[in-house]
Amino acid sequence: MSFSNIRRILSEPVIWIGLLVPVCFVIFMCCGTYSAGFSDLLNPSPMLAAVLKLRAARLLCAFVVGGSLAVAGAACQAALRNPLAEPYILGVSGGASVGAAAAIILGLAMISEFFIPAFSFVGAVFALMLVLGMARCWAADTPASIALAGIVIGSMCSSLLMFIISISNSHELNGITWWLLGSLQPSGSMLLAFSAASLLMATLLFTLLGREVDAVTFGEETAFSLGADPKKLSYILLGVSSLLAACSVAVSGIIGFVGLIIPHIIRNLFGSQHRRLFPLCMLTGGIFLMGCDTFARCIFATRELPVGVITSFIGGPFFLWVLSRRRAWEG
Template identity: 40%
Template sequence: MTDNSRAATLPSAPSPRRPARSRTGVWVLLLSVAILVVLLTSAATGPLGTTPLEAARVILGHLLPGMPWMSDGSLTGAQDQAVWMFRLPRTLLAGIAGASLALAGALLQTNVRNPLAEPYILGVSAGAGVGAVLAIVAGSTAVAGLSLNAAAFVGAIGATFLVYVLARQGGIIAPSRLILAGVALGSLLAAITNFLTLTTSAQNVYSVLFFLLGSVSAATYAQLLLPAGALVLVGTYALLRSRALNAMLAGDETATALGVNVPALRRTLLLATALLTATTVAVCGGIGFVGLVVPHVIRMIVGADHRRLIPLVMLGGAFFLMLTDLLARSVAQPAEIPLGILTSVVGAPFFLWIMRTSGARMGGTR
C-alpha cells in the first residue's frame, strides 16, 4: 500500500511502507490549526456581530482571569454571553462528537474487518432514538423519571447489549453475525420509533425529528463531560492497543499467532464503540456517516497503522463535524439545518463510492 492508496477497503495487514513520522506530524499540525480556525469562526458567527478576534479575546478572558479587555468596555456583555455561553459549548460538543464517531467508526471497521461498517450499523442510534422518543412522547415517567439525554443513553446501551447477545455464538462474536444482528435490531427499533412518532401529538413531532436528525444547538458545558470522558478513555485504550489492532487487520489466525486474544479484544472493541456512540447520541441525537467517511479519508492519507491513524481520525472527525455545524447555522439563516442532513449529503455518496470500488462483502472478506 502506498501513502496515497486509492483503495477504500481495509488492508489485510499494515503496509511496511508507512508514512514518515514527520508527515504525520504535519497533518496533526494542519488539522489542529484548522480546528482552531473553525472554532473561532464558529464562536464569532451568529445574529450578534462578533469578529473572530473578539471571540478569541472572550475565550482567553475566561480562561485567563484578569485580562484587561474583559473590563475596559471593548467587549459588551452581550458579546461575552453569546460567545462563552452559547456558541463555544456547541462548537466544542460538535468537535467531541465528531472525534468520538470517527474513532468509533475506525475501531468498528477494524473489529469486523469490513470497510462499510460505521457506528450506527450496530443499532445503537436506533436504541437511543427509542429511549429519547419515549421521553418526549410519554414524558419522563415512562422512562423511570430519566431525562431525555439519560433515556437516550439507556436505550443505546440496551440496544448494544441485545446486539451482543444476538451476535454471540459459542462464546465468540462473529463479525458477520454482529453486523447482521445490528442491522436487524436497528430496523426493528427504528420501526418502533416511527410508530411512536406517528401516534404522538403534532407538537411533539418537531422535537422528535430534531433529535433523530442530530443537533448541538442546545449544548451546555455540563453536556461535554460524559462524551469527553468516553473519548479520552477509549482514545487512550486504542492508542495503547494499537499494535494489537494492527495485528487484527491480518486476520484472526495471524493475530492469535502474534499473541492477541482476539475474542477478548473484539468484545472490548464492541464495548468501546458502543460507549462512544451512546454518549454522543445521548447529547447530539442521530448524526450518521461521520464514522464512515472520516476513517477512510485519513486511512488514504497516512495508511492503516493505528499508531498514526487513531490521533488523526479523532482530529479529522472533530474538524469535520465542527465545520458541518458551522455550515448548518449559516447556509439557511435564520433557520438551522440538523447536522444529520448535512453529514448524509456527504456520507451517502461516499458510502456508495466505497461500496462500488471496494468489492467488500459483509463477512469482512474480499
C-alpha cells in the same frame, strides 16, 4: 534537541493537525448569525459575550461528537473487517431513538430537557447489551454474528420507533423528528463532560492497542498467529466504540456519515496503521463536524439546518474527491 528531531516531530500529521484544531476553533467562533465586527470581539457587550459562550459550547460539543463518531467508526470497521461499517451498526442509534422518542411521548421531555439525552443513552446501552448478549447466546461470537444481532435489534428498534411515531401527536412528532435529525447545542454539561472523557480514554486505549487492531483486520487466524487475541479485541473495539456512539447520540441525536468517511479519508491520506489512525480520526472528525455545524448555523440568517444535512452534503462529494484523487495519483 536537534533540527532533524524537530523536523520529524513536525512532519508527524498528528502534531500539525492537533495544532490546526485551535486555529479552526477560533475561526469558527467568529462565524454566526449574530453579527459583530472585529472590534466588538475584542471588547464584547454582555449580549455578544453570551453569544460567544453559546458558540464555544456548541463547537466543543461538535468536536467531541465528531471525534467520537470518527474513532468509533474506525474501530468498528477494523473489528468487523468491513470498511463500510459505521458506529451505529450495533443497534445503538435504534436504541437511542426509541429511548428519546419514549421520553418525548411520555411527556418527560416537558418536565426536564435532561430526560431526552438520559433516555436515549439508556436506550442505546440497552440495545448494545441486548446485541452482545444475543451474539453470546449463539455461541458463535464472531464479528459477523455480532453484526447480525445488531441488525436484528436495529430493525426491531426502528419498528418500535414507527409505533411511537404513529401514536404521537403533531408536536411530539415534530420533537421526535428534530431529535432524529440531530442538533449540537449541548443541553447538559454533565453528559458532554462524560462524552469528552470517554472519547479521550477510548482514543488512548485504541492507540495503544493499535498494532493488535492492525492484525485483527487480517482475520482471526492471522491475528491469533501474530500474537493478538482477536475475540477479546473485537469485543473491546465494538463495545467501547458503541459506547462512544451512544454518548454522542445522547448528546446530539443521530448524525450520519462522519463515522463512515473520516476513517476512509484519513486512511487515504495518512495510511491505515491504527496507531496513527485513531488519534488522527479524533482530531479530524472533530474539525470536520465543527466546520459542518458552523456552516449549518450560518447558511441562513434566521434558521438553522440540521447538521446531518451538511455532513452528508459536504462529506459525500469530498469523500469522492479523496477517492478519485488517490486513483489519479496511482495511475
